[in-house]
Amino acid sequence: MPKEEIINLALRRGLFYPAAEIYPNSPSGFWDFGPDGETIRRKIVEFWRNELVEKEHFVEIYGAQILPEAVFKASGHLDSFNDPIVQCNKCKSLNRADKIIADVTKGIVPESMSTPELDSLIKKHNVKCPKCKSDQLDKVKTFNMMMKVNIGATGDLTSYLRPETCQSIFLDFARVYKTSRQTLPLGIAQAGASFRNEIAPRNTLLRERELGQMEIEIFFDPDKINDFEKFDDVKDYKLNLMLLKDGKVSKVKCSDAVKKKIVSGKLVAYYLARVQQLYERYGIPTEKIRFRELDDDERAFYAKETWDFEIETDLGWIELIANNYRTDYDLKGHSAGSKQDLSVVENGKKFMPHVFEISAGIDRTFYVLLDNAFKKEKRGPEERSFLDLNPRIAPYLVAVFPLVKKDGIKEKAEELYQLLNSYEFDSYYDEKGSIGKRYARVDEIGVPYVITVDYDTMKDGTVTLRERNSMEQKRVKIDTLPELLWKLHLGKTTIKEI
Numbered sequence: 001m002p003k004e005e006i007i008n009l010a011l012r013r014g015l016f017y018p019a020a021e022i023y024p025n026s027p028s029g030f031w032d033f034g035p036d037g038e039t040i041r042r043k044i045v046e047f048w049r050n051e052l053v054e055k056e057h058f059v060e061i062y063g064a065q066i067l068p069e070a071v072f073k074a075s076g077h078l079d080s081f082n083d084p085i086v087q088c089n090k091c092k093s094l095n096r097a098d099k100i101i102a103d104v105t106k107g108i109v110p111e112s113m114s115t116p117e118l119d120s121l122i123k124k125h126n127v128k129c130p131k132c133k134s135d136q137l138d139k140v141k142t143f144n145m146m147m148k149v150n151i152g153a154t155g156d157l158t159s160y161l162r163p164e165t166c167q168s169i170f171l172d173f174a175r176v177y178k179t180s181r182q183t184l185p186l187g188i189a190q191a192g193a194s195f196r197n198e199i200a201p202r203n204t205l206l207r208e209r210e211l212g213q214m215e216i217e218i219f220f221d222p223d224k225i226n227d228f229e230k231f232d233d234v235k236d237y238k239l240n241l242m243l244l245k246d247g248k249v250s251k252v253k254c255s256d257a258v259k260k261k262i263v264s265g266k267l268v269a270y271y272l273a274r275v276q277q278l279y280e281r282y283g284i285p286t287e288k289i290r291f292r293e294l295d296d297d298e299r300a301f302y303a304k305e306t307w308d309f310e311i312e313t314d315l316g317w318i319e320l321i322a323n324n325y326r327t328d329y330d331l332k333g334h335s336a337g338s339k340q341d342l343s344v345v346e347n348g349k350k351f352m353p354h355v356f357e358i359s360a361g362i363d364r365t366f367y368v369l370l371d372n373a374f375k376k377e378k379r380g381p382e383e384r385s386f387l388d389l390n391p392r393i394a395p396y397l398v399a400v401f402p403l404v405k406k407d408g409i410k411e412k413a414e415e416l417y418q419l420l421n422s423y424e425f426d427s428y429y430d431e432k433g434s435i436g437k438r439y440a441r442v443d444e445i446g447v448p449y450v451i452t453v454d455y456d457t458m459k460d461g462t463v464t465l466r467e468r469n470s471m472e473q474k475r476v477k478i479d480t481l482p483e484l485l486w487k488l489h490l491g492k493t494t495i496k497e498i
């Protein structure tokens with residue numbers, strides 16, 4: 001759906017909105033999530049945890065958001081986590097050099113391009129200031145995107161807000177390896193906030209200064225990248241790969257991707273398959289999914305192989321996940337920086353584990369799921385909009401409405417709401433306004449089922465159960481509801497089958 005409609009829906013229903021919005025001049029790129037938005041966001045993470053972290057026997061940690069300077073010296077971020085910026089000498093506005101060049105040339109400007117190379121591109125294509133159209137652009141400079149914080153009373157313990165959650169995973173690796181009683185491959189996950197001083201935050205949740213990440217680092221023995229038993233589960237599964245050689249998306253069997261050396265090995269193909277399956281289960285149609293192979297000069301400084309997992313939206317293809325083969329870059333860097341040996345010994349062999357990373361954006365996933373789920377339809381004279389969200393991502397599984405507030409119906413509905421809560425169903429209660437308005441509200445936030453308590457309920461203990469997408473209604477007995485809702489929640493039955 002168009003970006004404006006997503007923003008309108010988000011503001012109208014309080015899903016997300018600018019942080020500190022009641023104050024003028026609050027910096028952009030920071031977002032708050034309202035009650036229903038926060039619930040959807042939390043469930044996106046919970047879904048990732050259930051469907052990927054737990055099923056793959058990964059372990060999860062919680063790391064601090066502020067880390068000392070030494071960490072980022074060793075990780076390379078102090079030197080390399082830069083954006084090229086260029087200032088206009090006339091109006092003084094600052095812009096990302098690669099972006100304003102790309103806007104003129106309509107091509108991709110590689111991340112690894114040096115500042116003199118960018119200067120010459122600006123000259124060659126006669127790139128002007130996007131604000132005042134002047135051609136008096138200064139020389140391109142690099143700008144480090146990390147946010148500095150000064151810790152302690154004297155403020156001399158220079159630290160940074162982490163620019164990616166994964167650094168704690170590398171720092172904690174030796175301890176987690178020892179205490180988790182696992183051998184390699186070992187996957188360590190973390191969900192949390194990262195911070196990047198973006199020059200131009202834009203497109204709401206797609207380019208933020210504070211961003212949610214769900215990251216997994218899989219540590220493995222590089223000699224065993226093809227000695228990976230679980231691979232058989234996905235060998236015939238087809239990945240949507242957009243290869244550098246032809247720029248087209250092809251459906252490639254995992255076994256062929258390994259055989260033809262399109263990927264570094266079975267372990268990589270296996271996890272790419274798990275990523276694609278995860279987003280199919282979130283509810284994204286397979287044809288809107290692709291893995292884009294990145295060229296040498298497009299990849300981040302720590303990656304040897306990268307597949308950007310992208311989903312097609314109204315704004316075009318959006319990158320949701322960077323799948324990076326980081327080799328031993330990080331553990332080697334932190335071994336040298338901390339003077340602690342982070343290598344492992346397995347089967348009598350001492351080595352530095354390699355890392356395959358699945359780095360997903362929480363807020364980008366949120367945006368893309370909304371884009372994909374938003375539906376508008378006309379039924380007779382009425383038009384309605386609803387979110388076709390997976391019931392496990394919807395803010396509530398079920399809403400309970402009393403038809404009217406009198407004759408004991410309100411009390412009966414409240415009793416039913418408490419009953420459903422006691423079964424741990426995420427339930428919502430609303431007694432205000434017409435039934436039609438109440439349906440419209442819960443449709444728009446994606447609640448899949450509504451139960452209405454009416455006069456018949458008082459006589460025979462039945463209620464109306466309505467399904468969001470089809471608007472189909474069934475009359476069911478209250479005492480069958482817990483089991484029925486559980487099956488509907490897990491997709492083990494449908495409203496038609498009741």
Ligand SMILES: [Zn+2]
Nearest residue numbers: 088091129132
């Ligand atoms: Zn200007």
